[in-house]
Amino acid sequence: MITRHTGDFKWEDVSVLAYQETGTNFKSITRQILFNGLGDLPCQLRYFEVQPDGYSSLEYHEHVHLVLILRGKGEVFLGDSIHAINQNDVITVPPNTWHQFKASRGDHLGFLCLVNVERDKSKLPTDEDLQELRKNPEVAAFIRS
């Protein structure tokens, strides 16, 4: 019933996994599963860690993300704008909202991310989506795909 932190954002009997099984649309990011649903909590709690040059996928989906920054700092593209994010900030990613997390401020970015155990597959940008997103020069400079 207790999953002990063993230091440096690793946990007892928790494997450090690839961020996703396939794809080249992310960089230098790992995943650990801290909770995988029990009783009336049909939720999976993951800890993601992004190295100083890394980023998560640029994506959207129907399911909601509840994120809390546990370590370091970075930036998030969320909806249509970019925000600096710091330790203990809470970020909600609503349904069908573009998002990408980056550790672009010279530090690791480690964050908790809660999702439903049953969720839809992420959608990656089409060429048309990218063309649309890049109309905003600030967004064009930020996003990676």
Next chain:
Amino acid sequence: MITRHTGDFKWEDVSVLAYQETGTNFKSITRQILFNGLGDLPCQLRYFEVQPDGYSSLEYHEHVHLVLILRGKGEVFLGDSIHAINQNDVITVPPNTWHQFKASRGDHLGFLCLVNVERDKSKLPTDEDLQELRKNPEVAAFIRS
């Protein structure tokens, strides 16, 4: 979509609330609601902070708690035994399991606690429950009610 941490485990536009509305079976503990359900996440995320002399209610209930220690250290009575808990430890409280959190190690104890938005009411110990629990001298010395 971003709830900013403003320092010292307070968040922008998040009120510091009483732990519970009524009762004398807890001490020196506050509650902040960081997320209150959205889309396919029917969950409430709370941050509880226990002062160095404080403790949460000794209770059990059908609903599950998912806890992550965000600050400091303490102890938890969980099921039938007492465990030291430290920053970043993850604690699952299964259905109908006695639990009480205490900041009894000379520090604050601040923790995230995830629950379902719809959940059953906590059950407090009867005199008979306490008599049963106190058969274990270690538990008898630990619990407050």
